[in-house]
Amino acid sequence: MTNKNDNPAINGRKQSKVGDWVSLMGLLLWLLLLAPAHAQYACTTNSGKITITQYTGFGGAVTIPGTINGLPVTCIGDDAFSGCWLTSITIPNSVTNIGNSAFFYCTSLPSITIPNSVTSIGSSAFWYCSRLTSITLGNSVTNIGDFAFSACTSLTSITIPNGVTSIGSSAFWSCTRLARITIPNSVIKIGDSAFIDCWSLASITIPNSVTSIGKSAFEYCTRLTSITIPNSVTNIGEKACSGCTSLASVTLDNSVTAIANSAFAGCTSLASVTIPNSVTSIGDGAFIGCWSLTSIIIPNSVTSIGIQAFRVCTSLRGIYFKGNAPSFDYDVFGGDTLATVYYLAGTKGWGSTFGDRPTAVWSLPMEISVTHFANQTNGFGFKVINTGTQPVVVDACASLANPIWIPLRTNTPSEGSFIFNDSQWTDHPVRFYRVRSQ
Numbered sequence: 001m002t003n004k005n006d007n008p009a010i011n012g013r014k015q016s017k018v019g020d021w022v023s024l025m026g027l028l029l030w031l032l033l034l035a036p037a038h039a040q041y042a043c044t045t046n047s048g049k050i051t052i053t054q055y056t057g058f059g060g061a062v063t064i065p066g067t068i069n070g071l072p073v074t075c076i077g078d079d080a081f082s083g084c085w086l087t088s089i090t091i092p093n094s095v096t097n098i099g100n101s102a103f104f105y106c107t108s109l110p111s112i113t114i115p116n117s118v119t120s121i122g123s124s125a126f127w128y129c130s131r132l133t134s135i136t137l138g139n140s141v142t143n144i145g146d147f148a149f150s151a152c153t154s155l156t157s158i159t160i161p162n163g164v165t166s167i168g169s170s171a172f173w174s175c176t177r178l179a180r181i182t183i184p185n186s187v188i189k190i191g192d193s194a195f196i197d198c199w200s201l202a203s204i205t206i207p208n209s210v211t212s213i214g215k216s217a218f219e220y221c222t223r224l225t226s227i228t229i230p231n232s233v234t235n236i237g238e239k240a241c242s243g244c245t246s247l248a249s250v251t252l253d254n255s256v257t258a259i260a261n262s263a264f265a266g267c268t269s270l271a272s273v274t275i276p277n278s279v280t281s282i283g284d285g286a287f288i289g290c291w292s293l294t295s296i297i298i299p300n301s302v303t304s305i306g307i308q309a310f311r312v313c314t315s316l317r318g319i320y321f322k323g324n325a326p327s328f329d330y331d332v333f334g335g336d337t338l339a340t341v342y343y344l345a346g347t348k349g350w351g352s353t354f355g356d357r358p359t360a361v362w363s364l365p366m367e368i369s370v371t372h373f374a375n376q377t378n379g380f381g382f383k384v385i386n387t388g389t390q391p392v393v394v395d396a397c398a399s400l401a402n403p404i405w406i407p408l409r410t411n412t413p414s415e416g417s418f419i420f421n422d423s424q425w426t427d428h429p430v431r432f433y434r435v436r437s438q
Contacts, residue, residue, distance in 0.1 A: 040055060040056050040057030041053075041054065041055060041056065041057075041068065042054040042056060043068055043073075044077075045071060048071055048072075049071060049072055049073075049074040049075070050067075050068045050069075050071045050072060050073045050074065050075075051073075051074070051075040051076075051077045052064070052073060052075070052076050052077055052080045053077040053078075053080060054077075054079075054080055055080055055081045055084055058085075059084050059085035059086050059087070059108075060085070060086070060087050060088075061086075061087050061088045062086055062088065062089050062090070063089075063090040064076070064089070064090060064091055064092055064095070065092065066092035066093070066094045067094070072094040073092060073094050073095060074094055074095060074096050074097065075095065075096065075097045075098075075099065076091070076095060076097070076098050076099055076102045077099045077102070078099040078100045078101055078102065078122070079099075079100070079101045079102065079104065080099065080102050081102055081103045081106060082101050082102070082103070082104040082105060082106075083104065083105045083106070084103075084106055085106075085108050086103070086106045086108060086109045087108055087109070087110070088109070088110070088111070089103070089106075089109065089112060090113075091112075091113070091114065091115055091118070092115070093115045093116070093117045094117065095115065095117055095118055096117050096118055096119055096120075097118065097119065097120050097122070098114070098118060098120070098121050098122055098125050099122045099125070100122035100123045100124055100125065100145070101122070101123070101124040101125065101127065102122060102125045102126075103125060103126050103129060104124050104125070104126070104127050104128060105127070105128045105129070106126070106129050107128065107129065107130050107131060108131060109126075109129050109131060109132055110131050110132065110133055110134070111132065111133060111134040111135070111136075112126065112129075112132060112134070112135055112136070113136040113138075114135075114136060114137050114138045114141065115138050116138035116139050116140050117138065117140060118138050118140060118141055119140050119141060119142055119143070120141070120142065120143045120145070121137075121141060121143065121144050121145055121148050122145045122148070123145035123146040123147055123148065123168065124145070124146070124147040124148065124150065125145060125148050125149075126148060126149050126152060127147050127148070127149070127150045127151060128150070128151045128152075129149075129152050130151065130152065130153050130154060131154050132149075132152045132154055132155055133154045133155060133156060134155075135149065135152075135155065135158050137158070137159070137160065137161050137164075138161065139161045139162070139163060140161075140163065141161055141163065141164055142163050142164055142165055143164065143165065143166055143168070144160070144164060144166070144167050144168050144171050145168045145171070146168035146169040146170055146171065146191065147168070147169070147170045147171065147173065148168055148171045148172075149171060149172050149175060150170050150171070150172065150173040150174060150175075151173065151174045151175070152172075152175050152178075153174065153175065153176050153177060154177060155172075155175050155177060155178050156177050156178060156179055156180070156200075157178065157179060157180040157181065158172075158178070158181055158182075159181075159182045160181070160182060160183055160184055160187070161184065162184040162185065162186050163184070163186050164184065164186055164187055165186055165187060165188050165189070166187070166188065166189045166191065167183070167187060167189070167190050167191055167194050168191045168194070169191035169192040169193055169194065169214065170191070170192070170193040170194065170196065171191060171194050171195075172194060172195050172198060173193055173194075173195075173196050173197060174196070174197040174198075175195075175197075175198050176197065176198065176199045176200060177200050178195075178198045178200055178201055179200040179201060179202060180201075180202075180203075181195075181201070181204060182205075183204070183205065183206060183207055183210075184207065184209075185207045185208065185209045186209060187207065187209055187210055188209055188210060188211055188212070189210070189211065189212045189214070190206075190210060190212070190213050190214055190217050191214045191217070192214035192215040192216060192217065192237060193214065193215065193216040193217065193219065194214060194217045194218075195217060195218050195221060196216050196217070196218070196219045196220060196221075197219070197220050197221075198218075198221050199220070199221065199222050199223060200223055201218075201221045201223060201224055202223045202224060202225060202246075203224065203225065203226070204218070204224065204227065205228075206227070206228065206229065206230055206233070207230065207232075208230045208231065208232045209232060210230065210232055210233055211232050211233060211234055211235070212233065212234070212235045212237075213229070213233060213235065213236045213237060213240050214237045214240075215237035215238045215239055215240065215260075216237065216238070216239040216240065216242065217237060217240050217241075218240060218241050218244060219239050219240070219241070219242045219243050219244075220242070220243040220244070221241075221244050222243070222244065222245050222246060223246050224241075224244045224246060224247050225246050225247060225248055225249075225269075226247065226248060226249045226250070227241065227244075227247065227250055227251075228250075228251045228253075229250075229251065229252045229253055229256060230253055230255075231253035231254055231255045232255060233253070233255055233256060234255050234256065234257065236252075236256060236258075236259065236260055236263055237260055237263075238260045238261045238262055238263065238283070239260075239261070239262045239263065239265065240260065240263050240264075241263060241264050241267060242262050242263070242264065242265040242266055242267075243265070243266045243267075244264075244266075244267050245266065245267065245268045245269060246269050247264070247267045247269060247270050248269050248270060248271055248272065248292075249270070249271065249272040249273075250264065250267075250270065250272070250273050250274070251274045252273075252274060252275060252276050252279070253276060254276040254277065254278045255278060256276060256278055256279055257278055257279060257280055257281075258279060258280060258281045258282075258283065259275070259279060259281070259282045259283055259286045260283045260286070261283035261284040261285055261286065261306065262283070262284070262285040262286065262288065263283065263286050263287075264286060264287050264290060265285050265286070265287070265288045265289055265290075266288070266289045266290075267287075267289075267290050268289065268290065268291045268292060269292050270287070270290045270292055270293055271292045271293060271294065273287070273293065273296055275296070275297065275298065275299055275302070276299065277299045277300070277301045278301060279299065279301055279302055280301055280302060280303050280304070281302065281303065281304045281305070281306070282298075282302060282304070282305045282306060282309050283306045283309065284306035284307040284308060284309065284329070285306070285307065285308050285309060285311070286306065286309045286310075287309060287310050287313060288308050288309070288310070288311045288312060288313075289311070289312050289313075290310075290313050291312070291313065291314050291315055292315055293310075293313045293315060293316050294315050294316060294317055294318070295316070295317060295318040295319070295320065296310075296316070296318075296319055296320070297320045297322065298319065298320065298321045298322065298323075298326075299322050299323065300321075300322040300323025300324070300347075301323070302321075302323070302326050303326050303327065304326050304327045304328070304329075305326055305327070305328040305329065305332055305355075306328075306329050306332075307329040307330050307331060307332070308329075308330070308331045308332065308334060309328075309329075309332050310332060310333050310336060310339075311331055311332070311333065311334040311335055311336070312334065312335040312336075313333075313335075313336050313339075314335060314336065314337070314338070315338070316333075316336045316338065316339045317338050317339055317340065318339065318340055318342055319333070319339055319340070319341050319342065319357070320342045320362055321341065321342065321343045321344070321347070321362070322344060322347075323344075323347055324347050324348045324349045325343070325347070325348065325349030325350050325354060328354070328355050332355040333355040333356060333357050334356075336357065339357050340357060340358050340359070340360055341353075341354040341355065341357050341358070341359045341360075342359070342360055342361070342362035343359060343360075343361065343362055344361070344362050345361050345362075345363075345391075346391075379421045379422045379423035379424070379425055379426075380421070380422050380425040381419055381420050381421035381422065382419075382420055382433075383417065383418075383419050383420075384411070384417065384418055384419075384420055384435055385417045391410055391411060391437065392410070392411050392435060392436070392437060393407050393409070393410045393435070393436050393437070394407070394408050394409045394410075394420050394433060394434075394435055395407050395408065395433065395434045395435075395436065396408050396422065396431055396432065396433050396434075397431075397432050397434075398428055398429075398430060398431060398432070399430070399432075400432055403432070405434065408420075408422060408433075
């Protein structure tokens, strides 16, 4: 008995169908290989220039053509490669603009080089390119859009070229492995949440060109150990450094006029803060939860302190005020059970307590220097530099053998430096001077 599967005619037909299928697949592959590159793109034409609006190819290693139908490709449009499986991408020098979400969620893309022709990177351009470890930005880029490199969780470092003026909001949000970044002197603005949740960022240098640091710009950068705000910065947004638990020191320069709400909240390692004389207000919760802060000097320019500004600063022992008592809001020193408020003699508005903390007169060692001795048109004089916290007196006497010191001038700490002049010095054969604290 013969099995029907052993029938040579049947087997021959099966083999013929398989052969036809293989031949058909080979033909299709051959046609795909011969197909022009521009067949993989949906495009629009405007003023003789091509914008790629959608990639329709199979992904993998992709080289974008410099021309399509003889016209230059100048723009990679919004969402053009969004969600595509790309293992590499080559962008031609004809491209000047990369649109919003152009490479959004290209999770297999390991690196990208932006050519020098590109001037703008759109919002969310490389958002969630989670395997992107290397980014080279061309020298012509002037703008990095909002969320441009957000959640590029494999990115370890990036150099922003000189010429970029703005780093967009959330531009590097949740780049959790980003350990190093160079910001050039061309940058004027760091946007809201620009580096939020960059857990590996240990240091950053803010250049003197920056005038504005946005809300939550460095929030939860938990390895950041120090930050210096240059004198060009006039605005620091709310929560700018909130939750930076490794931040040990902060230096603010004289251009900052206000410390925003929660600016340094939860900076549990913060032990040193320099507040300049330009600051007039300290916002709500500005230093709440700064457990390591042991003392702070409040300049005489500060006129108001917000709700819970220093709450739960449990190591705080001394708050030193250089001026009159500012206005303050609810629970300003709540939980600071070790703290004493110190004020200078002669300043106003102080009682036995301030913000529910006991007060005491602030008395520090005299800090005086005398310079520029000179004969003047109306007498002999010199400059007294007083950086201390006590009044300064200039005395004079006629003999050091048996001195009888006569006070000639007294100044208060708030007056600071002054020029002393003795118009009667020629009335004495010999005259000696001394400078002392009162």
